[in-house]
Amino acid sequence: MVTRQTGGVTTAGTLAVRVIPCLDVDAGRVVKGVNFAGLRDAGDPVELARRYDQQGADELTFLDITASSGGRETTYEVVRRTAEQVFIPLTVGGGVRTPHDVDALLRAGADKVGVNTAAIARPELIGEIARQFGNQVLVLSADVRRVPAGGVPTPSGFEVTTHGGRRGTGIDAIGWIGRAADLGAGEILLNSMDADGTKDGFDLDLVARARAAVSVPVIASGGAGAREHFAPAVAAGADAVLAASVFHFGELTVGDVKDDLRAAGVVVR
Amino acid sequence: MAGKRVTVLDYGSGNLRSAQRALERVGAEVTVTADRAAADNCDGLVVPGVGAYAACMAGLHAIEGELIVSSRVAAGRPLLGICVGMQVLFDAGVEHGVESVGLRVLPGRVEALRAPVVPHMGWNTVTAADGSVLFAGMAADTRFYFVHSYAAHDSDGALTWATHGEPFVAAVERGSVSATQFHPEKSGDAGATLLENWLATL
Numbered sequence: 001m002v003t004r005q006t007g008g009v010t011t012a013g014t015l016a017v018r019v020i021p022c023l024d025v026d027a028g029r030v031v032k033g034v035n036f037a038g039l040r041d042a043g044d045p046v047e048l049a050r051r052y053d054q055q056g057a058d059e060l061t062f063l064d065i066t067a068s069s070g071g072r073e074t075t076y077e078v079v080r081r082t083a084e085q086v087f088i089p090l091t092v093g094g095g096v097r098t099p100h101d102v103d104a105l106l107r108a109g110a111d112k113v114g115v116n117t118a119a120i121a122r123p124e125l126i127g128e129i130a131r132q133f134g135n136q137v138l139v140l141s142a143d144v145r146r147v148p149a150g151g152v153p154t155p156s157g158f159e160v161t162t163h164g165g166r167r168g169t170g171i172d173a174i175g176w177i178g179r180a181a182d183l184g185a186g187e188i189l190l191n192s193m194d195a196d197g198t199k200d201g202f203d204l205d206l207v208a209r210a211r212a213a214v215s216v217p218v219i220a221s222g223g224a225g226a227r228e229h230f231a232p233a234v235a236a237g238a239d240a241v242l243a244a245s246v247f248h249f250g251e252l253t254v255g256d257v258k259d260d261l262r263a264a265g266v267v268v269r
Numbered sequence: 270m271a272g273k274r275v276t277v278l279d280y281g282s283g284n285l286r287s288a289q290r291a292l293e294r295v296g297a298e299v300t301v302t303a304d305r306a307a308a309d310n311c312d313g314l315v316v317p318g319v320g321a322y323a324a325c326m327a328g329l330h331a332i333e334g335e336l337i338v339s340s341r342v343a344a345g346r347p348l349l350g351i352c353v354g355m356q357v358l359f360d361a362g363v364e365h366g367v368e369s370v371g372l373r374v375l376p377g378r379v380e381a382l383r384a385p386v387v388p389h390m391g392w393n394t395v396t397a398a399d400g401s402v403l404f405a406g407m408a409a410d411t412r413f414y415f416v417h418s419y420a421a422h423d424s425d426g427a428l429t430w431a432t433h434g435e436p437f438v439a440a441v442e443r444g445s446v447s448a449t450q451f452h453p454e455k456s457g458d459a460g461a462t463l464l465e466n467w468l469a470t471l
Binding site: 014015016017018053058080083084087088089106107109111131132133134135136137186187215216217239240269 | 284286290320387393452455457
């Protein structure tokens with residue numbers, strides 16, 4: 001575990017916990033609703049990226065949910081325009097299937113690339129990407145749920161899902177992220193599909209198990225609904241916290257979340 | 270800072286465009302190229318780098334990067350290495366037990382960072398070298414964006430340190446050579462200030 005120094009103690013040498021807003025992008029437009037006061041165009045990823053940057057976001061994540069190949073060209077263009085104007089790290093995930101896809105996103109200006117379904121289908125992809133581009137670019141995104149009643153039991157009780165959490169794989173989630181880290185994933189984006197959308201808080205048990213299983217950074221995702229939800233995720237072992245809707249609808253700013261983390265003794269930027 | 274001509278060395282590695290945009294943001298005229306004449310003639314040369322040490326050295330070799338860097342350093346002309354672009358300036362790098370010879374511009378070796386969580390990924394503080402030009406005017410709690418699994422643990426010159434699990438060299442200023450382990454081009458306003466400070470020396 002990383003030792004986190006608390007109030008009154010110097011923060012020198014302590015890595016800040018990252019707060020990461022996530023935007024769903026479809027064919028160059030932000031979808032799933034964004035409702036900020038004062039935005040000219042709530043669907044423009046670049047404008048939103050700039051807004052989150054101003055709020056103190058430590059990184060940004062774009063989840064590309066574009067289905068068509070033509071739309072993916074548009075996504076590259078969005079990444080390009082964002083990287084030109086926002087000087088913090090940008091992760092892009094969604095639909096990445098080959099090292100060529102990774103190359104295209106990195107060339108467009110992404111700093112890291114999220115890989116999910118394609119790695120489940122073919123785990124060697126993780127090593128191929130890590131060898132070519134370094135493991136620091138590869139974020140293994142895992143959509144995880146508790147095995148439902150009647151499902152195939154797994155050792156941890158958690159399984160990896162596909163299709164946005166609707167389809168179980170029977171693959172043990174904790175075993176999978178450990179394997180992915182061994183294969184070369186530089187970071188784990190841990191999405192709790194049970195907590196996602198509930199606004200009841202992160203799945204702390206899941207975060208703690210993931211933290212114990214890997215020595216690469218873990219990003220907690222899914223369930224953030226209030227400012228007090230973030231510090232417990234860090235206490236459970238998260239190196240970074242990611243949220244979408246609470247930021248998009250202006251319920252919380254990145255600054256609010258950082259204030260709460262700071263009050264809980266967590267080091268933030 | 271207007272008019273300072275900077276070449277970002279394109280040897281197939283690194284977020285070239287990010288480096289270009291961040292330098293342009295603070296007023297540099299930036300060319301991204303592998304052309305030796307452009308690299309020789311600019312006011313400042315930036316050596317970026319992302320990924321594996323050996324792969325970066327191979328990329329540099331393919332464009333005669335050793336010559337570009339060594340002739341520039343011999344002439345005392347400014348150079349800034351970023352991330353793996355800093356690491357390759359050292360004598361050698363060891364990744365996965367394999368040692369690669371570096372550009373031997375800076376004494377020291379790059380080895381695995383010993384910390385509970387690796388890569389060291391995110392925003393960290395630094396302890397700036399006394400009299401540092403790169404960090405001039407910055408508050409002690411200023412944070413920069415790091416993402417790396419390897420680091421130098423000693424060198425020569427004005428050394429700026431950071432800690433992740435253990436202390437490591439976060440930046441070097443030695444003669445005309447400057448280098449940062451973190452990414453100034455991804456470090457928001459703090460990174461912009463650092464690049465501005467570097468441009469002011471050109």
